[in-house]
Amino acid sequence: MNAPLSPAASVAAASATALAFRRKPLVRTGALLAPAVAVLLLWMIVPLAMTLWFSVQRYNLLDPSISGFAGFDNYEFLLTDPVLPTVVLNTIKLLGGVLLASVVFGTLLAVLLDQDFFGRGIARLLVIAPFFVMPTVSALVWKNLLMHPVNGFFAWVATSLGFRSIDWFTDLPMAAIVTIVSWQWIPFATLILLTALQSLDREQIEAARMDGARGFTLLRFIILPHLARPISVVVMIETIFLLAVFAEILITTGGGPGQATTTLTYLIYLRALLEWDVGGASAGAVLAIVLANVVAFFLVRTVARNLDR
Amino acid sequence: MAKLQLQGIRKSYGSVEVVKGIDLTVNEREFVVFVGPSGCGKSTLLRMIAGLEEITDGTLLINGERVNETAPDKRGLAMVFQSYALYPHMSVGDNMAFALRLAGVPKAERTRKVQDAARILQLEQYLDRKPGQLSGGQRQRVAIGRAIVREPRAFLFDEPLSNLDASLRVQMRIEIARLHRALGATTIYVTHDQVEAMTMADRIVVLNGGIVEQVGTPLELYHAPANLFVATFIGAPKMNMLPATGRLARTGAALVDLDGLGQIEVPVDTPVKEGQPLSVGIRPEHVSLAETGPITGSVEIVEHLGDETLAYVMLAPGRMITVRVAPDSDVEVGDRVGLAVRAESVCLFGEDGRALHVPSLRRPRARQAALA
Amino acid sequence: MTNATAGRRPSPLAYGLMTVLGWTAALVMFFPIFWMLLSAFKREIDAIAVPPLLVFEPTLENFAAVQGRANYFGAAWNSIVISVGSTILGTLLALPAAYAMAFYPGPRTKDLLLWMLSTKMMPAVGVLVPLYLLFKNTGLLDTRTGLVIITTLANLPIIVWMLYSFFKEVPGEIIEASRMDGAKPFQQFALVLMPLALPGIASTALLSIILAWNEAFWTINLTAANAGPLTAFIASFSSPEGLFWAKLSAASTLAVAPILVFGWMTQRQLVRGLTFGAVK
Numbered sequence: 001m002n003a004p005l006s007p008a009a010s011v012a013a014a015s016a017t018a019l020a021f022r023r024k025p026l027v028r029t030g031a032l033l034a035p036a037v038a039v040l041l042l043w044m045i046v047p048l049a050m051t052l053w054f055s056v057q058r059y060n061l062l063d064p065s066i067s068g069f070a071g072f073d074n075y076e077f078l079l080t081d082p083v084l085p086t087v088v089l090n091t092i093k094l095l096g097g098v099l100l101a102s103v104v105f106g107t108l109l110a111v112l113l114d115q116d117f118f119g120r121g122i123a124r125l126l127v128i129a130p131f132f133v134m135p136t137v138s139a140l141v142w143k144n145l146l147m148h149p150v151n152g153f154f155a156w157v158a159t160s161l162g163f164r165s166i167d168w169f170t171d172l173p174m175a176a177i178v179t180i181v182s183w184q185w186i187p188f189a190t191l192i193l194l195t196a197l198q199s200l201d202r203e204q205i206e207a208a209r210m211d212g213a214r215g216f217t218l219l220r221f222i223i224l225p226h227l228a229r230p231i232s233v234v235v236m237i238e239t240i241f242l243l244a245v246f247a248e249i250l251i252t253t254g255g256g257p258g259q260a261t262t263t264l265t266y267l268i269y270l271r272a273l274l275e276w277d278v279g280g281a282s283a284g285a286v287l288a289i290v291l292a293n294v295v296a297f298f299l300v301r302t303v304a305r306n307l308d309r
Numbered sequence: 310m311a312k313l314q315l316q317g318i319r320k321s322y323g324s325v326e327v328v329k330g331i332d333l334t335v336n337e338r339e340f341v342v343f344v345g346p347s348g349c350g351k352s353t354l355l356r357m358i359a360g361l362e363e364i365t366d367g368t369l370l371i372n373g374e375r376v377n378e379t380a381p382d383k384r385g386l387a388m389v390f391q392s393y394a395l396y397p398h399m400s401v402g403d404n405m406a407f408a409l410r411l412a413g414v415p416k417a418e419r420t421r422k423v424q425d426a427a428r429i430l431q432l433e434q435y436l437d438r439k440p441g442q443l444s445g446g447q448r449q450r451v452a453i454g455r456a457i458v459r460e461p462r463a464f465l466f467d468e469p470l471s472n473l474d475a476s477l478r479v480q481m482r483i484e485i486a487r488l489h490r491a492l493g494a495t496t497i498y499v500t501h502d503q504v505e506a507m508t509m510a511d512r513i514v515v516l517n518g519g520i521v522e523q524v525g526t527p528l529e530l531y532h533a534p535a536n537l538f539v540a541t542f543i544g545a546p547k548m549n550m551l552p553a554t555g556r557l558a559r560t561g562a563a564l565v566d567l568d569g570l571g572q573i574e575v576p577v578d579t580p581v582k583e584g585q586p587l588s589v590g591i592r593p594e595h596v597s598l599a600e601t602g603p604i605t606g607s608v609e610i611v612e613h614l615g616d617e618t619l620a621y622v623m624l625a626p627g628r629m630i631t632v633r634v635a636p637d638s639d640v641e642v643g644d645r646v647g648l649a650v651r652a653e654s655v656c657l658f659g660e661d662g663r664a665l666h667v668p669s670l671r672r673p674r675a676r677q678a679a680l681a
Numbered sequence: 682m683t684n685a686t687a688g689r690r691p692s693p694l695a696y697g698l699m700t701v702l703g704w705t706a707a708l709v710m711f712f713p714i715f716w717m718l719l720s721a722f723k724r725e726i727d728a729i730a731v732p733p734l735l736v737f738e739p740t741l742e743n744f745a746a747v748q749g750r751a752n753y754f755g756a757a758w759n760s761i762v763i764s765v766g767s768t769i770l771g772t773l774l775a776l777p778a779a780y781a782m783a784f785y786p787g788p789r790t791k792d793l794l795l796w797m798l799s800t801k802m803m804p805a806v807g808v809l810v811p812l813y814l815l816f817k818n819t820g821l822l823d824t825r826t827g828l829v830i831i832t833t834l835a836n837l838p839i840i841v842w843m844l845y846s847f848f849k850e851v852p853g854e855i856i857e858a859s860r861m862d863g864a865k866p867f868q869q870f871a872l873v874l875m876p877l878a879l880p881g882i883a884s885t886a887l888l889s890i891i892l893a894w895n896e897a898f899w900t901i902n903l904t905a906a907n908a909g910p911l912t913a914f915i916a917s918f919s920s921p922e923g924l925f926w927a928k929l930s931a932a933s934t935l936a937v938a939p940i941l942v943f944g945w946m947t948q949r950q951l952v953r954g955l956t957f958g959a960v961k
Contacts, residue, residue: 032781036774036841037793040800043834048803050811109706117699123707125945129714132944134895136915137933141717144926151729151926153716160732183713188955195952196960233959240802247897251916265806272810273902281810289807296802300795303957307791361857382863394854398876408862459862 048289054282061276074283083259083267090174091263095242097178098185099235105182106189106234107227111219113190114197124194131187135247142180143169143252173253173261180248185241189234196230197223229302236299243292264288310337310495311372311385311462313358318367320353320519327353329519330367335463335497340489343499344506345516346542351499352467354516358497359388359465371462382408387456388465392472393448395440395455402427402436405455426457429488446477453488463495470505482508503543507531515539537662540590546619548656549596549630553589555581555657563666565589565657570624571604575655577666587665590656593619593633598640602647606630611642622646714937720930728927743931753932756914760936762825763900763910764893767832768840768886774833775840780870782841783848784856794845798957801838805898816903823905831903832893840889843954847881848874884950887943894940911936 058070078084113124130138146153147168155165168176200223208222246265249255255262255270262270268288272281313335320328328350335341343351356362358369360381369376376384395404402423403410409419427433430450440448449469456464466485470478486509489496500506506513507527515522515530515538523535527543534540540548556564556572563581566572567589581587598620606622609629613636620632620640632648634640657666708715720728722739730737747753782790812831813822821827851874859873875882897912904913915936918929944951952960 029781029785029787032777033793036778036797036837039774039834040797040837044800044803047808047811047815050814051808054810109710112699112703112706115695115699115703117696117703119700120703123703126707126711128944128948129711129941132891132895132941133714133937134912134915134940135897136901136912137717137937138713140915140918140929141713141933144929145716145720146713151731153733156732183710187710191948192952192956192960195949230956230960233956237956240804244804244806244898246806247901247912247916250901265804268806269809269902273813278810278814285804285807285810288804292802292804292807296799299802299957299959300799303798303959304791304795306957306959307794359861361860381861386861388858388861390854390858392852392854394852394858396855396859396873407859411863411868455858455862 051282051285051289054278055286057279057282059278061278070279074279075286077280078283078287083262086259087262087264087267090259090261091243091265093174094178094181094245094263095239097174098182098242099238101178101182102185102189102234102238103231105186106193107224107231109186109190110193110197110227111223113194128187128191130184131191133184135184135245136251138184139180139248139251142176142183147176169253170257173257177245177248177252177261180252181242181245185238188238192234193227193230196227200226233299233302236295236302239295240292240299243288243295264291310493312337313463313495313497314368314370314373315354315358316368316370318354318357318369319365320350320357320362321365327519328357328365331521333514333521333524335495337495338493340486340496340498340509340511342506342510342513343497343516344501344503344513344542345522347501348518349516350519351501351516355388355465355467355497355499359386360384361388382411385462386465387459387461387463388467389452389456389469391468393440393452393469395448395451397440400437400439401432401443401451401454404440404451405458408455408459422458422460423454426454429457429491430454445473446481449473449481450484453485457488457492461494463497466496466498468500469498470500470502478505485509504545507543513543515542517542533664533667534590534656535664537588537590537658540656540658540664544592546593546631546633548590548592551589551591551624551628551630553587555583555585555587557581557583563657565655567604570628571602573603573650573652573655575652575657575666577657579665581657581665586660588658588662590658591630591650591654593631595651595654596630596632597649597651598622598632598634598638599647599649602649604648604650606646606648608640608642608644608646611640620646622648624648714941717930717933717937720927721934723927723930725925725927728930743927744935746928747932747935752914753935756909756911757935759825759828759904759908760894760910760912763828763832763908764890766825766829767836767893768889770829770833771837771840771889772844772882772886774837775844779841779844779848780874783845784853794842797838797841801835805835809902812899813903822903823907823909825908827903828900828908828910831899832896835896835899836889836892839892839954840885842957843885843888843950844878844882846953846958847878847885850881851877881950884947885954887947888951888954891940891943891947 055074056070056072058068058073109127113120113127117123133141144152147155147166149155149165149167152165154168158165166172204222205218208218213221244265245263246269249261249263249266250269253261255266264284265288268281268284271277271284275281313333315331315333318328318331319326331354343354345351353362357364360376360379364377371384371386396407399407402420405423405426406419409422414422423436424433427436430453432447432450432454435443435447435451440451443451452469469485470481473481482505485498488494489509498505498509510527512524512526513530514524517538522542523530523539525533530539530543534543534548537550541550551570552568554566554568556566557580560580561576561578562574563577564572564574565581565587573589604624606624608620609623610621612619612621616636618634618636618638618640620634620638621629622632623629630648640646654668655666656664656668659665719735721743722741723734723737724740724742727734727737782794816822816827821830855877856869856873859869864872894910895912897916900910900912901916904910909917915929915933918925918932
């Protein structure tokens with residue numbers, strides 16, 4: 001092959017190289033990924049940076065004369081605010097209450113719906129329906145139609161049985177909110193756990209049966225351990241979403257009475273959009289972000305492990 | 310039809326090299342089988358030839374033309390995948406016509422070519438069905454049909470029979486072999502099943518750990534394995550291997566001491582050294598049972614297959630050999646038997662696994678296997 | 682549907698017991714929705730009656746009243762625009778990304794995917810202030826456009842994730858076969874991948890619509906009279922101006938019904954989407 005390449009051959013060689021270069025997937029994937037990545041990056045960085053910035057500023061929209069660097073004043077104010085312990089406690093009550101209800105009832109309902117019974121498919125649809133109702137509707141339906149101390153359904157049930165009707169939002173506001181939010185999230189847990197149950201290897205159950213396990217034993221030693229991982233996933237995901245509960249509080253109690261139902265999220269909302277204390281609200285926001293990140297860390301790790309499977 | 314040449318083909322994923330320098334020529338109209346255990350690199354090699362994987366180093370020539378950088382569909386090759394990879398949402402006919410459609414072939418001609426291929430494979434009545442409605446064997450044939458329609462220069466098969474049950478496998482094996490004869494097509498066929506390799510190939514390429522162990526015709530590999538790996542990989546039941554030590558004998562023969570079990574005299578060309586550690590390979594059909602003999606053992610298991618009987622004889626703890634006996638033999642478990650070995654069929658392997666002596670007079674060709 | 686915990690054939694007693702338990706649970710959970718549905722057809726007087734009426738004279742006047750109020754139509758339209766708009770935009774952004782990650786994975790693909798998922802985990806309240814101010818200063822406050830943007834961003838990680846997981850289910854060999862047949866990347870995508878992934882894309886779109894429709898944080902805080910969708914519209918009923926339960930129920934029924942149906946249709950995909958595949 002000593003003769004110089006003919007024009008055709010050199011063109012062919014050049015285009016072959018170009019083809020090889022173009023075939024390198026990295027170039028192409030970059031262009032494909034760019035829009036989604038760029039957009040999410042902006043979404044992450046810009047508002048977060050602004051929140052951080054505001055949190056160290058004196059900035060109140062009601063009084064533009066107040067301005068300037070505040071250092072850690074906002075944080076100090078937040079952390080020494082007498083209302084903070086109550087708010088944190090409320091957040092924990094809300095989270096804890098709903099998580100407990102979801103996991104317990106979710107598991108029971110999942111096991112129940114896994115059994116064979118008449119009209120199981122339709123029953124399942126009815127059980128998961130609440131998850132798809134928008135939070136504003138569910139809040140109002142519960143507040144008015146069910147929990148109203150005079151005309152509500154519960155009031156009638158109570159008085160018919162000889163009890164006094166409960167004025168939910170005055171006497172037991174947190175319990176009321178936990179009930180409403182649980183009603184929406186139990187179906188979520190049920191659906192997830194039911195899916196997980198149905199992935200339980202039949203052969204494992206049959207082997208356990210041959211060993212003599214029945215009913216409760218089966219539940220305790222085979223089913224619950226299998227559900228441990230999905231339950232942890234449910235807990236983590238619900239935590240992320242429960243930290244953001246807002247509409248239900250807004251519509252029913254507005255955070256009250258007093259601060260009885262003010263959670264961290266609601267406090268920030270109040271500071272930001274009602275008191276227009278941008279600095280203070282941002283400090284609270286940073287706190288909320290830190291908390292969410294802690295949970296997110298564990299959730300991402302679990303998801304990562306699943307991606308490898 | 311095409312002639313393919315692989316020159317120094319290498320493949321690395323990052324720092325891991327999975328194909329370590331392969332030289333090979335596939336001649337026109339030849340049916341070449343790549344065989345080897347899982348992970349030996351045979352599928353990777355096939356995919357490099359197809360263009361689905363990039364060749365890290367080396368040159369691939371089709372009819373003398375370098376194709377390393379050519380797109381898969383421009384190499385003139387057609388591939389039949391292990392999972393058939395049929396398009397589930399298209400009918401059988403559309404599946405087979407897809408490549409032609411992409412190439413802009415007019416509809417009338419497409420239909421004609423699909424009909425021709427369908428006739429060869431007896432798929433005519435299935436042309437309107439979707440793959441999901443077909444059985445495994447039928448889907449297999451559609452996959453082959455899809456390849457035939459493209460009138461490629463060479464066919465590539467990637468373990469096409471692994472997803473079929475045993476009886477269907479035998480049937481399809483015959484069909485593929487018949488197809489090869491009818492079309493006269495250059496074919497490269499990848500499998501892990503040495504039976505498929507032995508029955509279908511013109512030549513077999515035995516791969517292991519990314520290198521070629523031996524290239525040859527089935528009978529060459531069977532009777533004259535180049536090393537321990539090929540000897541034990543090809544042939545079922547496996548060739549018996551016993552550790553031994555060489556002892557000098559007269560010219561043209563070696564005395565092989567089976568480490569305490571007895572001695573056999575093997576006619577050799579090159580003398581063995583005194584005390585040289587060896588492996589002795591002898592195929593089950595070259596051992597026979599006798600009342601007594603220089604080597605003895607007790608029968609552990611007897612398998613009656615109908616056309617043959619296999620006796621597993623324990624010579625010593627940890628040293629069991631397989632013996633093929635006549636189907637009407639009355640050997641029983643527990644019998645103490647003597648073994649007669651057909652000395653001319655013995656293979657001797659050195660410490661490094663390479664064959665020192667094989668029965669046929671042709672010397673084995675080991676790693677470099679380019680038949681010019 | 683495997684029956685993980687049931688025996689081979691339940692005894693009639695067990696079957697009966699389970700039926701009772703199962704339906705009790707179902708009716709209890711569904712009761713608030715049922716009650717709302719019922720109240721939508723009552724006259725206002727009947728709606729607040731004590732004891733609550735199970736039998737009454739049904740009427741459609743509430744639905745008519747709701748229809749008559751211009752606000753309702755406007756809010757419904759806003760909901761539709763925001764849900765469908767954000768779904769379309771999100772899908773357009775997500776499709777190429779999911780395609781790239783599923784079929785051309787690199788060493789960083791997994792990290793990228795996890796990072797995208799983590800953006801969903803950021804609490805909305807954490808960026809309420811800057812977004813409110815940004816929207817205010819760019820004139821996006823109380824506009825459908827602004828809400829479409831925010832909702833798209835909020836749902837994008839889920840859409841990417843779901844499309845990715847559906848794409849991964851398409852056997853790679855089929856795409857390779859099309860490569861061997863001569864399909865260019867766009868043809869591989871349009872002629873082979875899309876038809877196979879279409880059901881998955883459809884469920885993803887439905888899930889996105891559901892999530893956008895029910896989103897109550899941004900839609901309440903970043904809107905006023907113009908762009909407020911149904912979530913905000915219903916929220917405005919929360920100040921107790923007279924008794925209007927029947928109309929509230931009617932409005933709520935209309936707002937909830939379509940999403941309920943979508944939700945029932947996408948149950949299984951929902952599990953995949955909302956647990957990011959951590960539960961199969």
